[in-house]
Amino acid sequence: MKTKVAIIGAGISGASIARVLSKYENLEVHLIEKAPDVGWGVSKANTALIHGGYDDDPDKYPNRARLCIMGNRLWHRWVKELEIPHVWNGALIVATEEEDFDELERLLERGRRNGVPEMRIIDRDEVFHLEPGLTRDAIGALWVPIVGQIGPIPAVIALVENAVANGVKTHLETEVTGIKVENGEVKGVETNNGFIEADIVINAAGLYADEIARMAGIDYFEIHPRKGEYWLFDEGIPGPRRVLFPTPTPISKGIVVTTEISGHLMIGPNAQDLPPEEKDNLATTEEGLEQVWEGAKKLWPQLPPRSRVIRTFAGLRPEPTGGDFIIKAEEEVQGFINVAGIRSPGLTSAPAIAYEVAGIIERDLGVKLVEKERWNPYRREITHFFMLKPEQVNEMIKRNPAYGKIVCRCNNVSEGDVLEAIERMKAIGVKTPSVDSVKFRTKATTGTCQGSFCRPRIIQLLAKEYGVEPWEVTLKGRGSEIGVGDVKALLRGDEA
Amino acid sequence: MEPMPQIPMLSYDVVVIGGGPAGMAAAAKAKELGLNVLLLDENDYLGGILPQCIHPGFGIHYFKEELTGPEFAARLAKRMIENGVEYRTSARVLEIRNYSDLEKVVIFTSPSGVYQVWAKAIIYAAGARERHAFEIGIVGDRVAGIYTAGEAQTLMDIYGVLPGKEIVIVGSGDVGLIMARRFALEGAKVKAVVELMPYPGGLARNVMILRDFNIPLYLGHRVVEVRGKGRVQRVKIVKVDENLNEVPGSEFWIEADTLVISAGLIPSVKKLKKIGVEIDPSTGGPVVNDRLETSVPGIFVAGNSLLINDLVDYVAEQGELAAEGAKEFIEKGGIESRKWVKVEKGANVRLVAPHYLSGDRDLYLYLRVSRPMENVEVRIPETGKKVRLPVVKPAEMVRVKLRAEEIRKAQERLTVEVVGA
Numbered sequence: 001m002k003t004k005v006a007i008i009g010a011g012i013s014g015a016s017i018a019r020v021l022s023k024y025e026n027l028e029v030h031l032i033e034k035a036p037d038v039g040w041g042v043s044k045a046n047t048a049l050i051h052g053g054y055d056d057d058p059d060k061y062p063n064r065a066r067l068c069i070m071g072n073r074l075w076h077r078w079v080k081e082l083e084i085p086h087v088w089n090g091a092l093i094v095a096t097e098e099e100d101f102d103e104l105e106r107l108l109e110r111g112r113r114n115g116v117p118e119m120r121i122i123d124r125d126e127v128f129h130l131e132p133g134l135t136r137d138a139i140g141a142l143w144v145p146i147v148g149q150i151g152p153i154p155a156v157i158a159l160v161e162n163a164v165a166n167g168v169k170t171h172l173e174t175e176v177t178g179i180k181v182e183n184g185e186v187k188g189v190e191t192n193n194g195f196i197e198a199d200i201v202i203n204a205a206g207l208y209a210d211e212i213a214r215m216a217g218i219d220y221f222e223i224h225p226r227k228g229e230y231w232l233f234d235e236g237i238p239g240p241r242r243v244l245f246p247t248p249t250p251i252s253k254g255i256v257v258t259t260e261i262s263g264h265l266m267i268g269p270n271a272q273d274l275p276p277e278e279k280d281n282l283a284t285t286e287e288g289l290e291q292v293w294e295g296a297k298k299l300w301p302q303l304p305p306r307s308r309v310i311r312t313f314a315g316l317r318p319e320p321t322g323g324d325f326i327i328k329a330e331e332e333v334q335g336f337i338n339v340a341g342i343r344s345p346g347l348t349s350a351p352a353i354a355y356e357v358a359g360i361i362e363r364d365l366g367v368k369l370v371e372k373e374r375w376n377p378y379r380r381e382i383t384h385f386f387m388l389k390p391e392q393v394n395e396m397i398k399r400n401p402a403y404g405k406i407v408c409r410c411n412n413v414s415e416g417d418v419l420e421a422i423e424r425m426k427a428i429g430v431k432t433p434s435v436d437s438v439k440f441r442t443k444a445t446t447g448t449c450q451g452s453f454c455r456p457r458i459i460q461l462l463a464k465e466y467g468v469e470p471w472e473v474t475l476k477g478r479g480s481e482i483g484v485g486d487v488k489a490l491l492r493g494d495e496a
Numbered sequence: 497m498e499p500m501p502q503i504p505m506l507s508y509d510v511v512v513i514g515g516g517p518a519g520m521a522a523a524a525k526a527k528e529l530g531l532n533v534l535l536l537d538e539n540d541y542l543g544g545i546l547p548q549c550i551h552p553g554f555g556i557h558y559f560k561e562e563l564t565g566p567e568f569a570a571r572l573a574k575r576m577i578e579n580g581v582e583y584r585t586s587a588r589v590l591e592i593r594n595y596s597d598l599e600k601v602v603i604f605t606s607p608s609g610v611y612q613v614w615a616k617a618i619i620y621a622a623g624a625r626e627r628h629a630f631e632i633g634i635v636g637d638r639v640a641g642i643y644t645a646g647e648a649q650t651l652m653d654i655y656g657v658l659p660g661k662e663i664v665i666v667g668s669g670d671v672g673l674i675m676a677r678r679f680a681l682e683g684a685k686v687k688a689v690v691e692l693m694p695y696p697g698g699l700a701r702n703v704m705i706l707r708d709f710n711i712p713l714y715l716g717h718r719v720v721e722v723r724g725k726g727r728v729q730r731v732k733i734v735k736v737d738e739n740l741n742e743v744p745g746s747e748f749w750i751e752a753d754t755l756v757i758s759a760g761l762i763p764s765v766k767k768l769k770k771i772g773v774e775i776d777p778s779t780g781g782p783v784v785n786d787r788l789e790t791s792v793p794g795i796f797v798a799g800n801s802l803l804i805n806d807l808v809d810y811v812a813e814q815g816e817l818a819a820e821g822a823k824e825f826i827e828k829g830g831i832e833s834r835k836w837v838k839v840e841k842g843a844n845v846r847l848v849a850p851h852y853l854s855g856d857r858d859l860y861l862y863l864r865v866s867r868p869m870e871n872v873e874v875r876i877p878e879t880g881k882k883v884r885l886p887v888v889k890p891a892e893m894v895r896v897k898l899r900a901e902e903i904r905k906a907q908e909r910l911t912v913e914v915v916g917a
Contacts, residue, residue, distance in 0.1 A: 236766075283723065284635040311630050313638060390590075390603065390610040391502040401607035406538060406588035414605075448766075450628040452644040456651050471657045479726030480640035483657040484753075490661060490683030 002028040003367050006189045006198035008176050008212055010038040012152060013342050014204035015159035016354035021361075022166035025370040029168040030196055031160065032189060034175035036432040036477040037425065039156030039440070042206040043347070045230070045282070045315025047256050047269060048152050049243060050075050051345040052091060052144035054111025054119060055253060063325040065114050067349035067356065072146055074351035082158040083381035084150055085261050091147035091243040092122075092130065094299060096137040100247040104142045107248075111144070119144050131240050135301050147243050149261050152347055153440040160428050162379040166372070170429040171196065173477075176205070179216040179336070186216065186335040200365060202337045202357060207279040207318045209326075209340035216333045221326055223341060224276045225316040228269020229288040231296075232260070232311045234448050237304045239265035244299050253344070255295030262411075262443065265304070267296035269315065284312045310450055317343040325349070327356055329364040337361070382421060382441055385414035407461075408454040410447020417442045418458060422465045433462035436476040455482075503603075504611050508534040508582075510822045511602045511615040513589050516544020517808050518799025519621035520572040521815030522822075526619070527579040529823040534613060535576070535583040536604050542576075542585060543569030544623055545646065546808065548653040551674055553701070557809035568808055592618065594771045597793045597830060617794045617822040620768060621815060624761035624800035629722070632666070632759045636721040641728035645671040645758035649678065658682060660754025664731050665689045666719050669697040669891065670806060672758025673705050679756075680709040687750050690714045690733055692740060695868055697891045699806060718742070719755065728753050761804045768795070778847040779803040785852040786859045787821025788814060789831055796821050803849050803862060806893050810862065817859075837906050842913025844869065846890065853910070855903040861896045865889070865914050873917045878906035888914055 005021060007014045010033035018031045035041065053069030079086040095101055104121055111119045120143055127134060127141045164170060171193065178190035179201060188197040205212040210223040233239075239259035246254035252271045260266045270291045274281055289312055297303055320326055320341020330336045337360055339353060346353075361367050385393065385403065396403035396416065403416030421441035422433075430437055435451075438444055438458050445451030445458070459482055463470040471483030484490070512523045515537025523535040541547060546554070549565025556562055559571060576583070587606040595601050595614075602613045626644040641660055643651070649671075651657040663679045665672045668691040676686045689706060694716045696703045706713050714733060720742070721732035735746035763781040765773070774783045774791035781802045782790040789796050798814035805811050825831050836852035839861065848863040863874075865888045874883040874894060879902045888894060894914070903910070 280725070283637045283721075286635055286720070289635065306633065307631050309630050310628075312635065385605075390500065390605075390612075393605060393610045394503060397607070397609050404605050404607045404609055405586050406605060409538060409588060412588075412590065449625045450630065452626050452628060452647040455647060456655055459651075459657075460655065470655055475640035475726075477726070481727070482640055483651065483659050484661055485658055487652050487656045487658045487682055489658050 002026055003200060004198045005029045005200045005202065006196050007031045007202045007204055008189065009033065009041070009204040009206055010156065010160060010170065011041045011043040011204065011206050012039065012156050012347050012350040013339050013353055014202070015039070015156045015163065016350040017202060017204060017339065017357050018163040018168045019159045020354035020358050022163045022168045023371055023375045025372045026367070027369070029163070030171060030198065031163065031168055032171045032174050032176060032191065032196065034173065036173050036434055037430050037437045038160045038172070038428065039153040040476070042316060042318055042342070043152050043156050045313050046152060046317070046347060047258070048149050048260060049256070049348070050148040050150055051348040052111065052119070052147045053114050053116045054107045054144060055248065056114070056345070057110060058114060061324040063327055064345065064349070067325065067352040068345040069114050069116055070352035071345070071349040075148070075150065075348065078351055079150060081377045082162055082379045084155045084158045086148055086150040087261050088146070088148040089242050090143065090145040091245060092127065092141040092143055093245045093247060094127070094134065094138050095140045095247055096135065096298070098139070101140060103247050104140070107142055116144070116146065118146060131242055131244065133238060133240060133300065133302060134244065135299055149243065149258065151261055157441060158379050161424065162376070164428050165379065166375055172429050173431055176212060176215070179212070181216055181333055184332065184334055186333060200335045200337065200361060202339060204339040206342070207316060209318065209338065213338055213340065216330070216336050218330050218333060218336070218338070221321040221340060222276060223318045223320055225274045225279050225281070226319045226343070227272045227274055227281065227288070227314050227316055229284050229292055229314045230266060230268030230312065231289065231292060231309055232313070233265040233304055234308045234310050235263055237265045237308060238302070240300065246295070246299055255292055257296050257300040262446070264310070267300070267303070268292045270295065273319070279316065282314050282316065284314050288314070310448060319343050325353070327353060327360070329360050335365060382424060383417055384442070385417055386412040407457050408442070408444035408447065410449050411443045413442045413444040413454070415461065418444060418461050419465070422462065432474055432477055433466040433468060434474045434476050435459065435462070435482070438462065500612055504609065506534065506611055506613045508532050508613060508615045509826055510617045510619060511536065511600070511613050512619045512621060513602065514544065514621035514623055514799070514801070515539065515542040515583060515585065516621060516623050516799060517546060517568065517572060518801070518811045518815040519544070519619070520576045521812035522619045522621055522798055522819045523581045523583070524572065524576040524579050525816040525819035526822055527576070527581045529819060531823060531826065533581050535581055536587040536589060536602070537583065537585050538588040540586050542573045542583065548649045550653050551677070554808050557807065558812045572812065589767065592767050592771055594792055594795070600794060616826045617796065619815070619818045619822055620795060620797045620801055621799045622764045622801050624763050624804060626761055627757070627759040629755070629757050632757070634719055634722060636723050639722065639724040639726055639728050641724070641754045642722060643754070643756055645675045645756050648675055648756050652678060652682070658684070660684065662687055662752040663754045663756060664719065664750055664752045665756045665758060667691060667697060667758035667760065668703070668713060669758050669760060670699055670702050672756065673698045673702040675756055675758065676711055677705045677709060680711065686711045687752050688712050688714055688733070690717045690719050692716070692718050692736060695889065699892060720747070722755055728755050731755055761800060763801045763804065765801055768797070776847070776849070776851065778841070779849055781849070783851045784849060785831065785836060786850045786854050786857060787824060787831055788818040788850065789821050789825065793830055794825055803847065805862070806891070810893070810895060813860070835908070837903055838909040840909050840911045842911040844914040845912050848912050853898070853903045856900055858897065858899045861898055861912060863894045863896070863912055865894065869914065869916065871917050872914050875913050875915060876910050877913070878910040879903065880905065884917055
C-alpha cells in the first residue's frame with residue numbers, strides 16, 4: 001500500500017518537496033497547482049539569490065538560520081544534477097560608515113555560528129580589487145564567497161520535470177477549495193477539478209498558505225504579502241561581478257545590485273508591506289521604483305540612463321506571523337504538514353526544507369520511507385541555441401531544421417528551442433498555452449525588444465502545437481488571451 | 497580571430513543583411529553594378545516591415561506611383577530576383593566579423609544550417625526596433641494587451657488576429673496614427689491617442705486620421721500606469737508641463753483593454769557596435785560618409801539602421817547609394833581616404849546624415865529639426881546654400897540636395913541650420 005501525498009503549491013518549496021519525495025517507493029505523490037504552469041507565484045519574481053546563511057539570527061529564526069546554510073550546500077549539488085542555470089559569484093556586504101563594521105562583525109559571528117564557511121571582513125583595497133565599480137564611499141565589506149544566483153523559475157521547472165520523471169503526478173490549473181478532515185485525520189483535497197485522496201497533505205501554498213491551513217481548521221498564523229520592486233537593464237551595461245548588499249537594517253537585507261545570470265544589471269528590491277487581502281497586487285509603482293533607484297545608487301553610482309531599462313517588475317514575499325518559516329506536522333490534524341511563511345531566504349532553503357519534510361513524514365507521521373531501487377537524480381537542461389557552437393547547431397539541424405531558425409532575435413532562441421519548450425510543458429501537464437511558459441523555458445521575449453518581434457511567432461507555434469486559434473493563446477493563463485478573435489470578429493459582431 | 501573550418505563557407509562580393517526596402521534596393525542595385533550578391537533576411541518572407549503596411553502612401557518618389565506596402569515590397573523583390581540576386585529567408589545573422597579591411601565574415605543560421613559567408617563588403621540594412629512600455633517608464637501590472645504598434649500590426653495584418661476592442665495609443669507618430677485607423681477600420685474603439693509633446697508626431701496626412709475617425713488626441717500628456725487582472729483594464733494618463741514634468745492632480749483614467757505603444761524607433765545596430773562601428777547618438781545609427789560607409793571600412797549602412805526615415809522611398813534610395821559605395825569599395829580596394837568635409841548640426845537641427853562629405857558627388861542630406869517652425873530656410877553658411885521651406889516639424893524629415901561643387905566651397909566643415917527666413 002502506498003501512502004498518498006498531496007502537495008499544494010508548485011513553487012520552489014512544493015517542487016523541491018515533490019522531487020525529494022519522488023525517491024520513495026511507498027509514496028504516491030500528487031503536486032497540485034492553481035496556476036497554468038509551475039513556479040508562477042512567489043518563486044517567479046525575487047532576487048534569485050542563493051544566500052550565504054549569515055543573515056538569519058538562530059535565536060529568533062531557528063528554521064531560517066538552519067535551513068538557509070543547509071539549502072545553500074544542497075543547491076551546489078542540485079544545480080549540477082538538474083542542470084539549472086547558476087553562478088557562484090559570492091557577495092559583498094558593503095560598509096560605507098565606520099559603524100557599519102559593528103553590524104558586519106555581528107553578521108560574521110552569526111555566520112560562523114550558523115556554519116557558513118570562508119567568510120571574512122575585507123578592507124577598502126580588497127573591496128575595490130574585487131569590485132572596481134563600487135561606490136567610492138565603500139570602506140570595507142563582508143566577503144561571502146558561497147553566495148550565488150540561480151534562475152528561480154528554471155529551477156522550479158527542473159525540479160518538477162525531474163519529479164515527474166520519477167513518478168510524481170501534477171495537477172495544474174487545479175485550485176484547492178477545501179481540505180477533507182475526518183476524525184482529526186486528513187483524507188484528501190477538494191479542488192475545482194474534483195477530489196484528490198491523500199493520507200498526507202503538505203501545504204506549500206506560498207502567499208495562500210494561511211488560507212489553506214484554515215481549510216484544515218488551523219488558524220494560528222497569517223501570511224501577509226511584502227512587495228519588492230525591481231529594475232532590470234539591457235545587456236551590455238556594466239554591472240558588478242559579485243552580489244552587492246548594503247549593510248542590512250533590522251527589517252531588510254537592503255537593495256541589492258547584481259548582474260543576474262543572463263548578464264543583465266538588476267537592482268532591487270525595496271520592501272513594502274501590503275494588507276493580507278492584496279496577495280495578487282504585483283503592480284510596480286513610481287514611488288517604489290524610485291526608492292529602489294535611490295537605494296541602488298548608493299552602492300553602484302553608475303546606473304545607466306533610465307531609458308536603458310528593459311523591464312520593471314514586482315514580487316511578493318509571504319511574511320508569516322512570527323517571521324520564521326513554519327514547517328511542521330500539525331498535531332490536531334493528523335497528516336497535515338505546513339510549509340508556510342517561506343519568505344527570504346526561501347529559494348535558498350528549499351532543498352533543505354524538502355529533506356526536512358521527508359524527515360517529518362518519517363519521524364512525526366511514522367511512515368517508514370523506502371527508497372526506490374532506481375531513482376533518477378538527473379535532468380537534462382532544455383536546448384538553448386545561444387549556448388551551442390555552430391557545428392553543434394548543424395548537428396541538431398540534421399535531426400530538426402527548426403533548430404536553425406531564430407525566433408527571438410535578441411536572445412538567439414531558435415524555433416527548435418520553442419518547440420522543445422512546448423513539448424516539455426505538455427510533459428508536466430501544462431494545459432493552457434501561454435507565452436510566459438515559453439519565455440521562462442527559453443528566454444524568448446526577455447531581451448532588448450521585450451518580445452515585440454518574437455511574440456507573434458511564439459503565439460503561432462503555441463497555437464499550432466496546442467491546436468487552438470492564435471487569439472486564444474494566452475500571455476499567462478486564462479483571462480490573458482492575446483486577442484479577441486480574428487481580425488474581422490468585431491465587424492461580424494461575433495468576437496470572443 | 498580564426499576562420500572556422502567546421503562550418504560551411506560561402507563567398508560573395510557583398511552580403512546584404514536585411515530584406516526590407518533598403519536591403520532589397522541595395523541588393524538589386526549591387527547586382528546591376530555587376531557584383532556577386534547574397535541577401536539574408538530573418539523573416540520567412542522578403543519585404544521587412546512592408547508586407548504588414550497594408551495602407552497606401554508608399555512609392556510616390558521612388559516608383560512615381562502611390563502603392564501599398566506589400567506592393568512596394570513586391571516590386572523591389574521582383575526587380576531583385578529578376579536581376580539574379582541570391583537570397584535566403586529565415587536566415588538570421590549571428591555575428592559579423594571584420595577579418596580585414598577587404599575581408600568580412602558574416603555568420604548566419606538558417607533551417608539548412610549555420611554558414612559563414614566571406615565577402616569584400618557588407619551592406620547592413622537591418623532596420624529598427626520599437627521602444628517598449630518599460631523604456632518609457634510605464635508602471636503597473638504586467639498584463640496581456642500591451643503591444644508595440646508594430647507588433648499589433650503584425651498580429652493583425654500578417655496573422656489575422658485582432659488584439660483588442662478598446663484601444664489607447666501612446667504616441668502620435670506615423671505608426672501610432674496608422675494603427676489608430678487600422679483598429680477603427682476593424683470596428684475597435686480607439687479611445688485616445690496620447691502624445692507627450694505639445695504637437696503631433698506624425699506626418700500631416702496621418703494626423704488627419706484622427707479627425708476622420710473622431711479619435712481624441714491628448715497633446716502634452718503621458719500614459720504613466722496600466723492596471724488590470726490578466727488583461728489591461730484601464731490606463732492612467734497625466735498632463736505634463738513644458739519641461740515634460742507631470743502636472744500634479746491632472747491624472748485621469750481611461751478604460752481600455754489594449755495599450756499600443758508607438759513611442760519611436762531605435763536603429764538596430766548592436767552587431768555593428770560589437771565590431772566597433774562608431775555610432776551617432778543623435779541618429780542612433782552609425783556615423784557615415786557620403787557613400788554610407790561606416791567607420792569600419794567596407795561596412796555600409798542604409799535605411800532605418802542608418803537613421804529613422806519617414807518615407808520608404810528615402811530608405812530605398814539609401815540602399816542604392818550604399819550599393820554604389822560597395823561597388824566603388826570593391827573596385828578600388830577601399831574608399832579613397834581624403835579630406836572629408838564634416839557636417840555639423842546648427843540651429844534647430846536635431847540630427848543630420850551623412851556625417852562626412854567628399855565633394856566629388858551630388859547627394860542628399862537627411863535632417864530633422866528639434867522644434868516646429870514656419871517660414872524657414874535651411875542654410876549652409878559655408879557654401880551659401882539656402883533652401884526655403886514653408887514649415888518644418890520634428891516629425892518630418894527634411895531632405896536637401898547638395899551638389900558636389902556646393903560642397904567643395906566648404907573647407908573642413910559645413911554647418912546645417914534651420915532659421916527663420
